[in-house]
Amino acid sequence: MTALSDHAPALRQARSLRFTSDDRLPVAISLYASLFLAIALPLGLMFLWSIADGWRPPNLLPQAYTAARWADVLADDGLLRAAINSVVIAIVVTFATAIIALPTAWAMARFPFRLKRVVEVFILAPIIIPGIVVAVGIGQIFLALGLAYSVAGVILVQIVGTLPLMIRLMTAALETIPDDLIHAARSLGAGTPGIVRHIVLPLAVPGLLAGGLMSFVGSFEEFDKSFIVGAPVVETLPIKLYMYLDPYSMQLPLASIVSFLLLLPALIVFVIAGRVLRDDLMAAGMGKI
Amino acid sequence: MSMLEITDITKDYGASRALHPVSLSVDEGEFVTILGPSGCGKSSLLRIVMGISQQSGGEIRLAGKRIDMLPPERRDIAMVFQSYALFPHMTVEQNLRFGLRMKNVAKAEQQRRIAHAMEICTLTGLSSRMPRQLSGGQQQRVALARAIVMQPNLLLFDEPLSNLDAKLRDTLRHELVALHRRIGATSLYVTHDQAEAMAMSDRIVVMNAGRVIEVGTPLELYRSPRQAFTAGFLGQTNLLAVTASGRKAHLPWGQLVDLAEDAAGPGQVSVRPESIGIRACDRGGRDTGSCAPATVAGVSFMGASALYTVAIGDTLLKVSQAGGDALIEPGRTVALSFPDRLPLLEDRAPDREAA
Numbered sequence: 001m002t003a004l005s006d007h008a009p010a011l012r013q014a015r016s017l018r019f020t021s022d023d024r025l026p027v028a029i030s031l032y033a034s035l036f037l038a039i040a041l042p043l044g045l046m047f048l049w050s051i052a053d054g055w056r057p058p059n060l061l062p063q064a065y066t067a068a069r070w071a072d073v074l075a076d077d078g079l080l081r082a083a084i085n086s087v088v089i090a091i092v093v094t095f096a097t098a099i100i101a102l103p104t105a106w107a108m109a110r111f112p113f114r115l116k117r118v119v120e121v122f123i124l125a126p127i128i129i130p131g132i133v134v135a136v137g138i139g140q141i142f143l144a145l146g147l148a149y150s151v152a153g154v155i156l157v158q159i160v161g162t163l164p165l166m167i168r169l170m171t172a173a174l175e176t177i178p179d180d181l182i183h184a185a186r187s188l189g190a191g192t193p194g195i196v197r198h199i200v201l202p203l204a205v206p207g208l209l210a211g212g213l214m215s216f217v218g219s220f221e222e223f224d225k226s227f228i229v230g231a232p233v234v235e236t237l238p239i240k241l242y243m244y245l246d247p248y249s250m251q252l253p254l255a256s257i258v259s260f261l262l263l264l265p266a267l268i269v270f271v272i273a274g275r276v277l278r279d280d281l282m283a284a285g286m287g288k289i
Numbered sequence: 290m291s292m293l294e295i296t297d298i299t300k301d302y303g304a305s306r307a308l309h310p311v312s313l314s315v316d317e318g319e320f321v322t323i324l325g326p327s328g329c330g331k332s333s334l335l336r337i338v339m340g341i342s343q344q345s346g347g348e349i350r351l352a353g354k355r356i357d358m359l360p361p362e363r364r365d366i367a368m369v370f371q372s373y374a375l376f377p378h379m380t381v382e383q384n385l386r387f388g389l390r391m392k393n394v395a396k397a398e399q400q401r402r403i404a405h406a407m408e409i410c411t412l413t414g415l416s417s418r419m420p421r422q423l424s425g426g427q428q429q430r431v432a433l434a435r436a437i438v439m440q441p442n443l444l445l446f447d448e449p450l451s452n453l454d455a456k457l458r459d460t461l462r463h464e465l466v467a468l469h470r471r472i473g474a475t476s477l478y479v480t481h482d483q484a485e486a487m488a489m490s491d492r493i494v495v496m497n498a499g500r501v502i503e504v505g506t507p508l509e510l511y512r513s514p515r516q517a518f519t520a521g522f523l524g525q526t527n528l529l530a531v532t533a534s535g536r537k538a539h540l541p542w543g544q545l546v547d548l549a550e551d552a553a554g555p556g557q558v559s560v561r562p563e564s565i566g567i568r569a570c571d572r573g574g575r576d577t578g579s580c581a582p583a584t585v586a587g588v589s590f591m592g593a594s595a596l597y598t599v600a601i602g603d604t605l606l607k608v609s610q611a612g613g614d615a616l617i618e619p620g621r622t623v624a625l626s627f628p629d630r631l632p633l634l635e636d637r638a639p640d641r642e643a644a
Contacts, residue, residue, distance in 0.1 A: 096369065183341040184374035186361040188388030198387065202378045 043263075050256035056247040073244065073257050082240035085151075086220050086265075089236060091154050093219040094212050095160045098170075101211065105170035105201075109177075127164045134160060142229055149233035156223045162218045166211035172205025174200070196215060213273055217266045293338070293443055298347035300333055300499075307333055308499045310347065315477055320469050322478045322520070324486040331479045334496075335447055337401040338477065339368050348354040350444050362391070368445040369454065373428045375420040380432050381407075388439045389437045402438045408447040409468060434464070437472060444469075450485065460467070462488055483523050484600035487511065495519050499578035503529040517634040520559035527560045527606050533633055540627075542582060542602030549632040556633040557595040562609035565627035567597060569617045585619050599623060 019027060049055070050070065073079065107113075108120070126134055138150065138157050147153035177200065185195045201208070223238040231239050241258040245251070264273035293315040293419040300308035316323045317544045336342035338349060340361035349357040356364050367388070376384050383407060389399040405639040412541055420428055429449060436444055450458045450465075480486055485495050487507040494501040495518065497511065503510060503519045521528055529624050531538040533552040537545055544582050544597065546558075560642040587598040594611040608625065617623060 178368045178372060180372045180374035180375065182375065183339070183361070183377075184368070184370060185387070185391075186341065187339055187364075187366065187368045188435070189362045189391035189393075190387070191360075194391055199376060205539055221492075 002101040022125060024200040046256040047254045052253060053279060054082075064137055069253055069257060073261075074256075077238075078235065079237075082235045082237045087236040089151065089155055089158065090216050090219040092163055093158045094215040095167045096155065097159055097215045098208060098212060100159065101163060101166040101170050102204075105167050105174055105207075108167070109174035110179075123167050124164050126160050131161060131222075132228075135228040138225070139228045148228055148229055151230075151234055154226050154230040154234050154236070157229045158219045158222050161222060163216040165214050167219070169211040170204060170207045171213070173204045177203050209273070213269060215252065216269055219260055219266045237265075291315065292319075292352055293477065294332075294348075296348045296349040296350075298334065298349065299345045300330070300337065300366070301344070301345040306499060308344075308571065311496075311499075311501055313486075313494050313501060313504065315475055317433075317475055318473055320466065320476045320478065320489060320491045321497055322447070322480060323369075323494045324480060324483060325502075325521070326402040327481055329496045331496050332447055333420065335368075335477065335479045336444055339366055339445055340364050342487055355514045362600060364599075365441050366445060367439040367441040369429075369432050369436050369449045370512060371448045373420075373432040373452075375428055375431055377420055377436070380417050380419055381423070384420070384431060385435050385438050388435065390455070392439070398591040400501045403491075406434040406438045409471065410437075416623065423454050426461065429453065429461060437468075437474065438465040442475065444474045444476045446476065448480050451480070451482070465489065465579070467581045474604075476537055477495060493523075495522060497522075508612045513632055514559060515632070517559070517636045520634060525562055525607055526560065527565075528634075529557055529558050529560065531558050531605070531633070536631070541604050544627075546627055546631055547629045558631040559634055559637060560606075560627060560631065562596065562607040563611065564628045565606065565608045567599070567610050567617070568624045569580070569627075570622045570624055573592045583623050583625050585617050585621050587619055588616055590616060597623075599625065601625070 026149055048062060051067060052067045053064040053066040055062035058279070078182065108116070108123075113119075135157065142148040142157070147156065181199060181203075182195060185199050186240050190198065221238055222236075223242060226236050227233070227239050227242075229234065239260055244254050291314040295311065295313050297310040297312055298308060299310050311330070311334060312320070313323075315364075320607050325331045330587060333342060334597065337344045340356075344357060347357070348355060349366065356366075358451065360469050376387065379387065384571075386399055386404045390403065391436050393628065394402070403416075404644055407416060410433055412430055416432075417424065420431065423431065429452075432449065446465075447589065453461065462485060468474075468483070477484075478489065490507055492504060493504055493510055494504050494589065495516070503514065503516045505514075507523075510519055511523050514523065517528055520526050529540055531540060531546075532555050533548055535551055535553070538548050538552070538556070538558065539545055540558075541601055583601040585597055586600045589596050591609075594609045595616055597608045597610065599606045599608050606625070
């Protein structure tokens with residue numbers, strides 16, 4: 001009897017740690033409140049800035065509004081061209097990154113070899129080193145090779161940036177494929193191409209999707225490397241938009257418009273992905289970052 | 290006619306030898322089990338036969354054709370894995386169809402074989418399920434069906450029942466053998482479970498430490514093993530050290546028994562618990578003389594039989610008695626009777642050849 005009553009408080013405590021239906025409302029409220037604070041509020045302020053016509057303290061809201069700056073920016077022909085450039089480049093970069101990353105990820109995931117950790121650090125190096133450093137170094141070489149100021153050059157230099165994450169995500173996805181599955185496929189008559197097509201690729205889909213999304217968005221928003229290698233001949237959307245920023249004074253209204261336009265593609269891609277893909281696939285892939 | 294012929298297969302990992310030259314053969318339609326403790330090389334051997342592991346030396350022939358240089362996909366062998374290795378992104382039917390597609394079997398023939406395999410593996414109605422929606426036993430059946438649709442020359446099983454609970458394992462054991470007979474397959478089965486091996490096999494290949502210890506039918510190996518390892522590994526037994534001279538040998542406590550054939554010097558005999566007779570002596574009765582040294586040290590009641598631990602001299606013997614009216618309580622002196630014509634066992638020491 002004493003033993004039972006000793007356990008009772010501990011039991012009650014354990015039960016109170018779990019959510020019940022009574023907790024649903026407070027949990028929902030705090031979740032949405034934090035989402036609002038983290039995402040909606042900054043975006044709202046940015047939008048206000050982009051249409052404000054004079055906004056000085058201590059006013060809580062702008063004194064007047066104008067759509068003139070939006071009209072100016074959107075009227076620029078170059079903007080559409082730059083956007084198309086960016087989309088095409090991002091698509092090519094995404095597919096090229098996936099194709100290059102697959103064999104590397106396969107080797108990293110399936111074969112034990114010495115210096116594996118060293119190779120891993122080497123692969124992640126472009127993430128660790130600031131983009132501008134990579135860009136300046138590569139810019140020199142590209143200049144000598146005649147790749148500077150070309151779309152091909154921009155694509156190549158962007159792949160340097162998107163490859164590490166893609167390899168990382170795909171390695172994680174491929175590591176989860178058991179050896180026996182490959183052996184079983186071989187015993188059932190599948191050669192290497194058949195195994196890649198019917199077993200490895202379908203099972204690597206979460207990693208491929210996550211890596212693909214990250215590569216696409218990463219390429220679309222990439223500035224420093226594309227700028228040094230491509231500008232002013234190749235204009236991507238970020239390069240174009242950054243031009244609107246005044247280097248001598250911080251202009252919040254224009255900066256807000258630029259931010260909005262850069263945010264858009266990422267938003268569209270993730271919304272589409274969210275619609276098309278099953279949640280568990282998304283979570284499985286993204287969870288590997 | 291022998292379907293599978295393994296000759297002097299070896300496997301080295303660096304300087305250490307995992308398989309000493311191993312030879313065995315499986316006849317057409319036969320169900321052969323490789324039995325041994327974990328790490329004895331049985332799975333390595335199976336993987337070498339499948340081709341997913343490379344042998345260091347030796348030769349494998351299947352249906353008379355040499356296959357040891359072929360990649361697994363061209364060997365005409367199908368394998369059922371311990372983990373089942375079902376493709377998680379395919380339905381049951383797609384799993385079954387995979388191998389047929391890879392081998393370019395005609396559509397109509399694919400359909401016919403899949404329907405047949407689904408039926409004999411009692412999977413009817415599950416064709417559009419995903420593997421994760423199936424129970425362990427069902428997954429096991431899918432793995433089996435996926436292997437038999439291939440109509441391979443040889444079926445390999447790598448401990449396919451070891452992930453299932455005991456009851457299901459028993460049922461599937463019988464189903465598997467019945468299926469093997471029905472489709473007339475030739476099967477090589479690996480397990481560490483001696484009861485499984487005895488219940489299922491036409492012949493058992495006992496392996497230990499990378500060597501084949503002994504080959505025989507379950508009955509031969511259980512009743513008259515030639516190797517001490519076989520006697521100890523199959524079922525329960527008492528392995529007793531003896532010194533033989535001529536047809537006689539002295540048991541450790543001095544008792545004299547008959548041997549099956551002439552021998553000399555030290556050796557071992559195996560006496561099964563159920564082949565020793567046990568009888569309680571009268572308390573202080575006439576036969577105290579013959580009873581004196583043996584005392585019951587412990588007893589466990591197993592239902593159909595009782596298993597006694599009997600102390601005799603410095604030796605503890607396992608003795609089982611079936612259908613006794615009453616248990617003999619511990620501490621009682623007992624009279625034991627031993628079978629005649631015990632065979633003297635060889636002891637194929639694991640590292641004898643390595644020396």
